[in-house]
Amino acid sequence: MDTGIYKEAIANADIAFTNENYEGAVKWYEKALEQSPKDEYALSRAGAALVALKQFKRAFGYFQKAIEADPASGDNLFNMANAYFFAGDVTKAMEYYTSAMMKQCSPDVKARIFYQLALMCTLKQDFKAALVNYQKYEDFDKTGAASLDTDIISEKIQLYLKLEDYKNAIKLAVKWVSLAPSDLRAYMVYFNLLMADEQYEEAQNVLDDTMKYAVNDDAGKFAVDVCRANFYTNAAGSKADTAGDFDEKAYALLSELIVSPTGSEKDKNELVLSLAELCIKLDKLDEAIELMQMLKQKPAPADAAEAAPAEEKKAPAAVDQAEIDAMREKDIARMNALVSEGIIDESIGEQASVNYDEEGHEVREYPEGTFDGLPDDVDPTKYGLPSPEKLRELENAAAAANTAEFNARVNYMLLSCYSAKEDYENALEYAGLVKNSGSGSYYPLFGHYAEAFATLQLAKEGKRFTMQEAEEKYNRELAFLRTETMKRNENSLYTILFRARMYAELGKYDKALDLAELLESDDKAAVTQYIEDCRRLQDKA
Numbered sequence: 086m087d088t089g090i091y092k093e094a095i096a097n098a099d100i101a102f103t104n105e106n107y108e109g110a111v112k113w114y115e116k117a118l119e120q121s122p123k124d125e126y127a128l129s130r131a132g133a134a135l136v137a138l139k140q141f142k143r144a145f146g147y148f149q150k151a152i153e154a155d156p157a158s159g160d161n162l163f164n165m166a167n168a169y170f171f172a173g174d175v176t177k178a179m180e181y182y183t184s185a186m187m188k189q190c191s192p193d194v195k196a197r198i199f200y201q202l203a204l205m206c207t208l209k210q211d212f213k214a215a216l217v218n219y220q221k222y223e224d225f226d227k228t229g230a231a232s233l234d235t236d237i238i239s240e241k242i243q244l245y246l247k248l249e250d251y252k253n254a255i256k257l258a259v260k261w262v263s264l265a266p267s268d269l270r271a272y273m274v275y276f277n278l279l280m281a282d283e284q285y286e287e288a289q290n291v292l293d294d295t296m297k298y299a300v301n302d303d304a305g306k307f308a309v310d311v312c313r314a315n316f317y318t319n320a321a322g323s324k325a326d327t328a329g330d331f332d333e334k335a336y337a338l339l340s341e342l343i344v345s346p347t348g349s350e351k352d353k354n355e356l357v358l359s360l361a362e363l364c365i366k367l368d369k370l371d372e373a374i375e376l377m378q379m380l381k382q383k384p385a386p387a388d389a390a391e392a393a394p395a396e397e398k399k400a401p402a403a404v405d406q407a408e409i410d411a412m413r414e415k416d417i418a419r420m421n422a423l424v425s426e427g428i429i430d431e432s433i434g435e436q437a438s439v440n441y442d443e444e445g446h447e448v449r450e451y452p453e454g455t456f457d458g459l460p461d462d463v464d465p466t467k468y469g470l471p472s473p474e475k476l477r478e479l480e481n482a483a484a485a486a487n488t489a490e491f492n493a494r495v496n497y498m499l500l501s502c503y504s505a506k507e508d509y510e511n512a513l514e515y516a517g518l519v520k521n522s523g524s525g526s527y528y529p530l531f532g533h534y535a536e537a538f539a540t541l542q543l544a545k546e547g548k549r550f551t552m553q554e555a556e557e558k559y560n561r562e563l564a565f566l567r568t569e570t571m572k573r574n575e576n577s578l579y580t581i582l583f584r585a586r587m588y589a590e591l592g593k594y595d596k597a598l599d600l601a602e603l604l605e606s607d608d609k610a611a612v613t614q615y616i617e618d619c620r621r622l623q624d625k626a
Contacts, residue, residue, distance in 0.1 A: 086120045086121050087120055088120075090116070090120055091117050091120040091121055091124075094113045094114070094116040094117035094120070095113070095114075095117050095126070095127065097109075097113040098110045098111075098112075098113030098114045098116075098117060098127070098130065099130075101113060102130060102133075102134055105137070107134040107135070107137045107138050108134075108138065110130070110131075110134040111131050111134045111135060111138075114127045114128075114130050114131035114134065115131065118131070123150070123154040124154075125151050125154050125155055125158070125161065128147045128148070128150050128151035128154065129147070129148065129151050129160075129161065129164050131147045132144040132145075132146075132147035132148045132151070132164065132168065133164070135147065136167075136168050136171055136172075141168060141171075141172040144168050145165065145168060145169075148161065148164050148165040148168055149165070151164065152165065157188060157189060158188060158189065158190075159184075159185040159186065159187070159188030159189055159190035159194060159195075160185075160190055160191055160194045162181050162182075162184045162185035162188060163181070163182070163185040163190065163194045163197070163198060165181045166178045166179075166180075166181030166182040166184075166185060166198075166201070167201065169181060170201060170205075175205060175208065178201070178205070179205060182198055182201060182202060182205075185198055186198055192225065192226075192227050193226075193227075193228075195225045196222050196223075196225035196226040196227075196231060197222070199218045199219070199221035199222040199225060200218070200219070200222040200231070202218040202221075203215045203216075203218035203219045203222060203240075206218055207240075207244065210247075212244045212247045212248050213248065215244055216241060216244050216245070219237065219240070219241055219244075222237075223237075233264060235261055235264055235265055235268070235271070238257050238260060238261045238264070239261065239274070241257055242254045242257050242258060242261075242274060242278075245257065246278075251278060251281060251282040252282075254278050255275070255278045255279065255282065255284075258271070258274050258275035258278050259275065261274065261275070262275055262294075266298055266299075267298055267299050268299060269295065269299040269300065269305050269308070271299075272291055272292075272294065272295040272298075272299050273295070273308065273312065275291050276288050276291045276292060276295070276312055276316075277312075279291060280315070280316065280319060283323075285316070285319075285320040285323050285324070285325035286324070286325045288316055288320075289316060289320075289325060292309060292312060292313050292316060295309050295312075296309055303346075303347045304347060306347075307342070307345060307347040307348050307352075310338060310341075310342055310345075311342060311348075311352070311356070313338060314335050314338045314339050314342060314356070314359065315359075317331040317332070317334045317335035317338065318331070318332075318335045318359065318362075318363060321335065332363065332366065332367060335363055336360070336363055336364075336367065339356055339359055339360040339363065340360065342356050343356045343357050343360060354380060354491065357376050357379065357380055358380070358494060358495070358498065360376060361373040361376040361377055361498050362498065364376065365498070365501055365502060365505065368505075370502045370505055370506050373498065373502050374499060374502045374503075377495050377498050377499045377502070378499075380495050381495055489522060489523055492518075492522065493519060493522035493528040494528075496515050496518040496519045496522065497515075497519050497528055497531070499511075499515045500512055500515035500516055500518075500519055500532075500535055503515060504535065504538075504539070507542070509539045509542040509543045509546070509548075510543070510548070510549075512535065512539040512542075513536060513539035513540065513543065516532050516535035516536035516538075516539050517532065517536055518532070519531060519532030519535065520532025520533050520535075520536055526575060526576045526579065527579055530566070530569065530576060530579045530580060530583060531579070531583070533562050533565060533566065533583070534562065534566075534583040534586065534587065536558075536562070537555075537558050537559050537562040537587060538587075538590065540554070540555045540558045540559075541555040541558075541559065541590060543555075556591070559587055559590075559591055562587065563584060563587055563588075566580040566583055566584050566587075567580070567584065570584070578604070578605075578608070581600050581603050581604060582604060582608060582612060584600055585597045585598075585600035585601050585604075585612045585615075585616070586612065586615060588600065589612075589615060589616040589619040589620075590619055592619070592623055594616055594619070594620055597612070597616045597619075598613070598616060600612075601613050601616065
């Protein structure tokens, strides 16, 4: 071996590699291998450069030669595993990761094996196993950097949320804020976790800290104000509401936010809905109606214009938001696992950067030339992922479902307002729209119930319907809800609740009480009270 030629080739190759000139790097590593064919460093680096070029078959050949040069090295097996992982062959990757663990590995590689295994466990939705592997990753990382990596912390928070373990998720959020005290995302995640766990006093303190340490522009202030309005609304009546004025504070703040120059159209729509809900609670029904009519006059979002059904028509049965969300979550999880840090060398391969929006929601940004993180020259269907066309179809379906959901919420709010005002003519109109919204499960079922109720009230007022027609309407809707109950799905709770109320309204109290017995304690108590209220009204009549 000519040592001089070898050293010069390695030096040139490393420079080319660092400068992302991977073709040049491969050329110079091959020159080094001409002098030392079994050199593990040159073999591994050549393979790494080829992975960066997405030339996986050639890369596998170099890694195999490195394995043959030193069969006892777990590092070489780990490199091969990462190459398969980045190529999308999860089965082969797992095989080589397992083999690497049984060999002697450098400390850094040993730790990274567990990181990769954590990603793979997340891919198969074994969240507990993923958390165990993340812990092993931190335990084997002698530098301590793994336990301080905020991206890892955010991934673990998501896993704990999947397991509904708020205690550990909150502990990690505290750690994130401590490590990144000026990161707005960290505070937003921490705040949302505290709100979900109903730790209102601490959540309020977090908002104050966010304004003090992490807000430096109007967008940040707007995000915090939205969170504060949410805090006032949800914490009203709790121990945190010492002066009993949270509803009023929420009303004032929401009124300011809906006319703020900051915030997207979607943000403003959600704020208007929140304000309308609060107006109903505060018995400001006319204002709530005005707000909802304002939303109804707005055109549908541009990205959903083609797919969105008119609010008066029933949405296509195929558009099921829950199903779409589940499919998209599964697909995105698989995509992310295929591309997230599935690398041989830390310099290889562009990968998704993980960021968070102002509300703390995860946003992944992929480099140009990729399809949601998967290289354009790789067929996504080969790995069970949707094609670009299928993904666009899902996007359009999701847009349509989102529009249907939004319209259903608006119509539901109007139905609630007119019902509270005992304006049953208008309530009947919006009950029909809610019933035919095709959005989710609760709204259509409530629409069936509300339509019957409005019909009965109009009959009692001597308007439009006779009592016989109202009773026939009740019987039809009861038959419908009974059929829905027999499907034994997540809608059954709603169907039982509405049937119990309808029987009570018809004076069939024993049947209503029998159904109430099937409900959980809080719902049972509420329905039982409603039955007694109906009985008292009947006795007075």
